[in-house]
Amino acid sequence: MQSGNSSNVKSEMNSNPIMLADYPRAIVHVDGDAFFASVEQALTPSLRGRPVVTGMERGIIAAASYEARAIGIGRGIPLTKAKAMCPNLVILPSDYETYALYSKHMFDIMRTYTPEVEEYSIDEGFADITGMRRVFRSSYEEIAKRMQSDIHRQLGITVSVGLSLTKTLAKLCSKFRKPSGFTAVPGRFIHILLQKTPVEKVWGFGPQTSALLRKLGVNTAFDFTNRPEYWAEKLLGKPGRDIWHELRGNSIWKVNIEAKSKQATIIKSRTFVPASANRDLVHAELLANAEEAFAKARRLRLRPRTIGIVLRRQDFTHDGAEAKIDRAMISAEEAAPLIRRLFDTVFQEGALYRATMIVLGKLETAENEQLDLFENRPRIEAIRRLALAAEEINRRYRPDAVIPATLLFLKNEPESDRRIAPPRRAHAPADPRSQRRLAIPSMTLAC
Secondary structure (H helix, E strand, C coil): CCCCCCHHHHHCCCCCCCCCCCCCCCEEEEEECCHHHHHHHHHCHHHCCCCEEECCCCCECCEECHHHHCCCCCCCCEHHHHHHHCCCCEEECCCHHHHHHHHHHHHHHHHCCCCCEEEEECCEEEEECCCCHHHHCCCHHHHHHHHHHHHHHHHCCCEEEEEECCHHHHHHHHHHCCCCCEEECCHHHHHHHHHCCEHHHCCCCCHHHHHHHHHCCCCEHHHHHCCCHHHHHHHHHHHHHHHHHHHCCCCCCCCCCCCCCCCCEEEEEEEEEEEECCHHHHHHHHHHHHHHHHHHHHHCCEECCEEEEEEEECCCCEEEEEEECCCCCCCHHHHHHHHHHHHHHHCCCCCCEEEEEEEEECCEECCCCCCCCCCCHHHHHHHHHHHHHHHHHHHHCCCCCCCCHHHHHHHHCCCCCCECCCCCHHHCCCCCCCCCCCCCCCCCCCC
């Protein structure tokens, strides 16, 4: 091995493979395979086996199925280029709310095997199943495989699963055989995994760090762990030392069961084509986003304390404004006067707009809400009852059975299809806990 360091460092390199008990800790990493595209294929079985991408609303690919990736189509590619590469490409608008529902159910399935689950991102998470062998009377490998199988059977999507002693090792394992792969590496085989892992594939090593390590002769994860601990810390600081320990099977980063998905904001945005300078139309588009944002807040039993708007122009520049709310609101009708004031401060006559956005911020739970003493309480309660009644009618019949009069402008527009939205919106469940429309059965503890 070539190294730019002194000979005393070379002499301290560990020449023997890492020797550990098989599973002092058992950490599972679940990683969704092309998650967004996989959800689309699960919802529409006719799309399975076909190249599918999402991102129609932005003109750039947000996610691509493995069939699309196989022909060189991936995230960030302009849709015009992708369509030229594959005329049969299926292009869909992103439906993040539905993806979030699938994500929630995926984590619910993981929690049927252990309460120690970390929601790392919308499509990946960790589970600590240490000590669960006695509970399920199964090996750790069998438990992890059952978790993977349950996700596929109940949700119709595939995930890749890694099992090892630490979060870093488990993440390496899940990436080892994608898609729909399963890799388990107990303590006595860690050195084999590390020898097969290029240093740039290690979780936490960015391009610059990887380039530096390669310059110093560290080409694989095994090369890195074969250096002494103080060398790793001196070169990369505490993060480098932590990674060194994690790769050697010493669990430093614990599974964090605190909900990372705690809702901080609700954002609703839609692009419309062609761009428009029509003040009423742009305002109506903004209110349509507000309707969706407040509907989601009601489902989550949350109330915003701030409202923000963003108007994006044809040249991709944008302006925005935000205001605090003196009292909690549960409907777009309550917020409409405030939204109008914000809109009037931002809208520029003659400018061409292509997208609007509503941001509900500083969300609080609905309990113990108090109205201002000077508010017209009967009117507020009437508005709220109306919003809830309209929501129930729309849930039972169709999404636009009852809409605010301000949105009739959009329905009556000759270009009424201008909003780029997921075509299945009518089939999405009205309640995140509802499983009827998605055909997802209730989860039960697998013992």
